[in-house]
Every structure is written in structure tokens, then in C-alpha cells.
Amino acid sequence: MIKIIPFLVLGLTTLHAAEPKSTKPNIILVMTDDQGYAPVGAHGHPWIRTPHLDKMHAESIRFDRFMMGSTCAPSRAGIMTGVHSIKNGVTHTIYERERVNLKAITLPQVLKPAGYTSGYFGKWHLGDEDPYQPENRGFDEVFIHGAGGIGQAYPGSCADVPGNTYFNPVIKHNGKFVKTKGYCTDVFFKATLGWIQSVKDSDQPFFAYLSTNAPHSPFVAPPKYQKYFEDLGFHPRSAGFYGMIEHIDDCMGQMFKQLEEWGIMDNTIVIFTSDNGTTTSGNGLKGKAGRPQVKLGTDKDGKAMMSYNAGMKGLKGTVEEGGVRVPFFVRWNGKIKEGRTVEKLVTYLDILPTLADIAGAELPTSQAFEGRSLKPLLLENDPDWKDRFHFQHVTRWNRGEDPDKFKWKNYSVRNQRFRLVGDALYDMRNDPAQNKDVASEHPEVVSEMKKAYEKFWDEARPLMINDGVPLAKEKPFHVDYKAQKASSGIPDWKAPTLKWEESYTGGPTGAEKPEKKGRKKRK
Structure with missing residues (x-):
């Protein structure tokens, strides 16, 4: 299993004798x-x-x-x-x-x-x-x-x-x-x-x-x-x-x-x-x-x-x-x-x-x-x-908005059997398509998941260090x-010599359009 040891973050120079590659x-x-x-x-x-x-x-x-x-x-x-x-x-x-x-x-x-x-x-x-x-x-x-x-x-x-x-x-x-x-x-x-x-x-x-x-x-x-x-x-x-x-x-x-x-x-x-x-x-x-x-x-x-x-x-x-x-x-x-x-x-x-x-x-x-x-x-x-519980949040609030306003929005808690989405609970073992909310049948599960999620959010909130930072002036x-x-110019890449069947060898097709600055659709 994994061993845990102290580690120097800045130098990352902890040295160990390398084992033979075969191992x-x-x-x-x-x-x-x-x-x-x-x-x-x-x-x-x-x-x-x-x-x-x-x-x-x-x-x-x-x-x-x-x-x-x-x-x-x-x-x-x-x-x-x-x-x-x-x-x-x-x-x-x-x-x-x-x-x-x-x-x-x-x-x-x-x-x-x-x-x-x-x-x-x-x-x-x-x-x-x-x-x-x-x-x-x-x-x-x-x-x-x-x-x-x-x-x-x-x-x-x-x-x-x-x-x-x-x-x-x-x-x-x-x-x-x-x-x-x-x-x-x-x-x-x-x-x-x-x-x-x-x-x-x-x-x-x-x-x-x-x-x-x-x-x-x-x-x-x-x-x-x-x-x-x-x-x-x-x-x-x-x-x-x-x-x-x-x-x-x-x-x-x-x-x-x-x-x-x-x-x-x-x-x-x-x-x-x-x-x-x-x-x-x-x-x-x-x-x-x-x-x-x-x-x-x-x-x-x-x-x-x-x-x-x-x-x-x-x-x-x-x-x-x-x-x-x-x-x-x-x-x-x-x-x-x-x-x-x-x-x-x-x-x-x-x-x-x-x-x-x-x-x-x-x-x-x-x-x-x-x-x-x-x-x-x-x-x-x-x-x-x-x-165990796995926590998920879409986190896509707009720039300048308070993350805490979105704490209970677009979040989910998952364990082996259940997925909690907001106030709805789904039995993923018996209902993988999420057709039936069973929160009323398992109130204790809902309560436990929400408490665990709140603890997770409270731990994470001070670590959201990029929210509110000014945008860089240059790209x-x-x-x-x-x-x-x-x-010096942009040189051609020297591709490696490999046995490779190319899917395309011509020039740009003109069929694509790069996503433009400021477009609402984001990745």
C-alpha cells in the first residue's frame, strides 16, 4: 500500500535510489x-x-x-x-x-x-x-x-x-x-x-x-x-x-x-x-x-x-x-x-x-x-x-458572484447505492435512470449526505482562491x-518517424470556426 512521508514541496528533491526499470x-x-x-x-x-x-x-x-x-x-x-x-x-x-x-x-x-x-x-x-x-x-x-x-x-x-x-x-x-x-x-x-x-x-x-x-x-x-x-x-x-x-x-x-x-x-x-x-x-x-x-x-x-x-x-x-x-x-x-x-x-x-x-x-x-x-x-x-461519499458541484457561477449563494445549487452526493441531487434522492442500484425520487423513503440517507456535503463545502470554501481575482490583461x-x-518565426514541427496512417494530409479545410473571444458557450 501507499506509504506516507514528509515531503518538501518547493524543492521536490527527495532522493531515493531508483529501482531497476523492470520492477x-x-x-x-x-x-x-x-x-x-x-x-x-x-x-x-x-x-x-x-x-x-x-x-x-x-x-x-x-x-x-x-x-x-x-x-x-x-x-x-x-x-x-x-x-x-x-x-x-x-x-x-x-x-x-x-x-x-x-x-x-x-x-x-x-x-x-x-x-x-x-x-x-x-x-x-x-x-x-x-x-x-x-x-x-x-x-x-x-x-x-x-x-x-x-x-x-x-x-x-x-x-x-x-x-x-x-x-x-x-x-x-x-x-x-x-x-x-x-x-x-x-x-x-x-x-x-x-x-x-x-x-x-x-x-x-x-x-x-x-x-x-x-x-x-x-x-x-x-x-x-x-x-x-x-x-x-x-x-x-x-x-x-x-x-x-x-x-x-x-x-x-x-x-x-x-x-x-x-x-x-x-x-x-x-x-x-x-x-x-x-x-x-x-x-x-x-x-x-x-x-x-x-x-x-x-x-x-x-x-x-x-x-x-x-x-x-x-x-x-x-x-x-x-x-x-x-x-x-x-x-x-x-x-x-x-x-x-x-x-x-x-x-x-x-x-x-x-x-x-x-x-x-x-x-x-x-x-x-x-x-x-x-x-x-x-x-x-x-x-x-x-x-464513501463523492461530492460534485457544477461550480459555474458567474464572475463576481458569491459562491456561497450556490452552495445548495447544482450539487450532488454519491455513494455506492444512492445519488442525492439537491433535495431528490435516487436509488442508483434499482433505478439507474433516476426516474423516482425516494427521499421520503430514506430520510436518514438524505440527512447524512447533506451533513457530509456541508462539511465538505465549509472545508473547500476558503480554498477557492481564484474567485474574485482580477483578470489578466494579457493572454x-x-x-x-x-x-x-x-x-525567429514559427518552425515546422519535426514529426517522429513512426508507422502511422494519417487521417488527413491536406491544408486547412475551412470547415471549422474557432470559438471566439467572449462567446457564452464555454468549455
Whole structure:
């Protein structure tokens, strides 16, 4: 189990003799953006084609009650620190409220003394100002876009390279901007594998965190994937969303093939997940309740292709089950029993302590980690597992508003059996679709959950350090990109030499429109 020792936060120089690499597994964490639980064939989706994720599902332990936050930056903050987002100051996705507390100890900083080198690829969204960037939070290799989406820009510091697009995007690579060629998801997978190729034969185990921006809006897939769904009658928006997911699946297949050719799968843990529930727009479902189903297109046999949310209530931006439940597949060849489904309630706060436990890393006592190691559930058939409460809050109050006014709004408490949403209680074991409020039948459960939540809020309230701070006057990605372009130019990215089937090799399609500054729709 995890050992707890004192830890010096500022220096992060606690030294331990590294164990031989063979005793420490490599770790690859792949997280998609806004995909959610339902759009995976193995989760009962009636028509989406995800053969590689389905194969991974069959070869993995599947945590079928895995809970994230309700939106992007909060989930990422909890993964990165093992502490709930609002205890890290993350209460939004913009307005400087997406920035993780600089005093927080991060996952790569925990793994570093255990001998790990770490790389981050794709979407960061935990602060665009220099001190918050991943290279200053423990990562050795960094390959990211800015803001919460490619091309986004909002009031304050949160912004990507101006005018950036999903095709041939400009990326910040270890502090310098480079111009890539191809579709963004291909680029992020290739960058991840290129870095793995460079470190796989060293004496250090590696941790690679690949966070795709797809299938986040704007919903534009590589042309052949987009065309497939549009030809079936899908609206271009939905065609882009589902096309991006099928393309991610193809990239997962190519990644596994490359890892197997390198012969490192037996000593590599691969995890697949998503950052929150399914998006409210691209998937075709109307309204945050996720009901009713709608017709998206017609298959080759003339059968209607209906939207699907695995029977759950809620989508991204809610604290209903469908807003926070996501896939969580863990494949570890020869170490875990394939094809096993775990029904225990687990959460994104468990990722850091789990990886630390597996890596033999020691958790510093200076941070109050809230998660729990999943190692017993991974390696044992039926370990003791004490039930607990998991707290969720959408936290999307407007800038300048008093958070305490929202204490009892848009919150939820979940344990193994029940989900409390406001004053409504749902028996998730017997009513997973949340059709019947059973609060009157279990008043003692409601009371216990509300008391626990109030204690959690009171602990978290003083830690919401980003609420009320002034907005930055400059956008670092804009300023630094323009300065580099004027001084030395933006060089082409030197893509790694890999066996990779590109989804797109042309110029920008013109089909996408970056999210503009000040738009109300946020990520």
C-alpha cells in the first residue's frame, strides 16, 4: 500500500535510489474530451464503430461506476492533484478560475522521486500563464495547445494561439511554438509515441499523459470520418462529434500496434477515460436531461440511427449520473485479469494515489489527498472496499458572484447505492435512470449526505482562491506566439518517424470556426 512521508514541496528533491526499470511499469493515460460513457460500442451503443476500444474493454479491468467532474478543468485538477477541484481553486473553465493552486503537488511531482520521467500531450487547461504550465508543474516533455480548446480565447489569460485550427495546428512544444501538419488527434498521438520511442529504452520508467481535445467542439472530424456520417444524414455538427470518436478509436488501435511492435506492452499500463459526461450538443441529444432520444441519421439498411446515453439522465455540465460517469479501462498485460468489470464506486481523485501506489511512490504529508488507491481492486478478486461519499458541484457561477449563494445549487452526493441531487434522492442500484425520487423513503440517507456535503463545502470554501481575482490583461499564448513569430518565426514541427496512417494530409479545410473571444458557450 501507499506509504506516507514528509515531503518538501518547493524543492521536490527527495532522493531515493531508483529501482531497476523492470520492477516499475510504464504508464500511459489517455483521456478524451467530452466523449463521456455512452459513445463506446462495448457500452451498448447501437451503431458507433469503436473496435479498438471494444477490444481494450475486453482485455481490461473496467471500472463501470467511474465518476469525473461535470466539466473539463475541474476534472483535470482532481486528476492532477488527487484533491477535489474546488479545494485547488478551480471553479470554472475560464476567468482565471481554471488555474490549479501553485502550492498543489502534482502527479508527475509525486512520481518523479520514484524514478519516473513524465510527458504531457494535448489539452492542458489548468492555466495558460507560465507558472501554471505543465513544464513548471513536474512534466519533462510538454506538447500542448492553450485554453480549453484549439483556437479558443476568453477574457483574461485563457486563450490558445490566435486563429488556431484542428487541421495543421500550432502547438507549444517545450516552451516554443511549432507548426504541425495533419489533423490534431493524429498529431497528439504521434507526439506521444515519438516521446515514448525516445525514452522507452532508458533506465527510467515513463508516464505519458495524452489528453486529446477531440471530440470537443468545434465538431469537425477528418474528412473521411465527417463524410461517412453526413452521408447517413447526420447534421454536420453531430457528424463531426461521432466522426472524431471513431477516429480516436483508430488512433488507439495504431498506438497499441506500435507499443506491441516495440515489445513494451508487458511492462506498460494503459488507461483510457474521458473528462466528463457526453457533450450537450454534438451528440444530438437535446437538453441537459439527456432526453428524449432523437434521430440522427439512417443506416445502410434504412434503420434509424438514434442518439444514445446508456439509459442515463444528464449530460456534461450536470451532476446527474450521465454528466459525470465515464469509461475507465485499465489494461496491464499479465498483471490483471482480463475482462473483469468492477462495480464499486470510484472517482478521478483515485487516479493519483493509484498510480503512486503502483509506482512505489510516496505521498507527501503536506497535501491532503482525498482519493484512494485502486490497486486492491485491480489485483484482487473481491477486496474489502469501504463505501464513501463523492461530492460534485457544477461550480459555474458567474464572475463576481458569491459562491456561497450556490452552495445548495447544482450539487450532488454519491455513494455506492444512492445519488442525492439537491433535495431528490435516487436509488442508483434499482433505478439507474433516476426516474423516482425516494427521499421520503430514506430520510436518514438524505440527512447524512447533506451533513457530509456541508462539511465538505465549509472545508473547500476558503480554498477557492481564484474567485474574485482580477483578470489578466494579457493572454500569454497570444503574446508569446506573436513575439516568437516576429523574432525567429514559427518552425515546422519535426514529426517522429513512426508507422502511422494519417487521417488527413491536406491544408486547412475551412470547415471549422474557432470559438471566439467572449462567446457564452464555454468549455
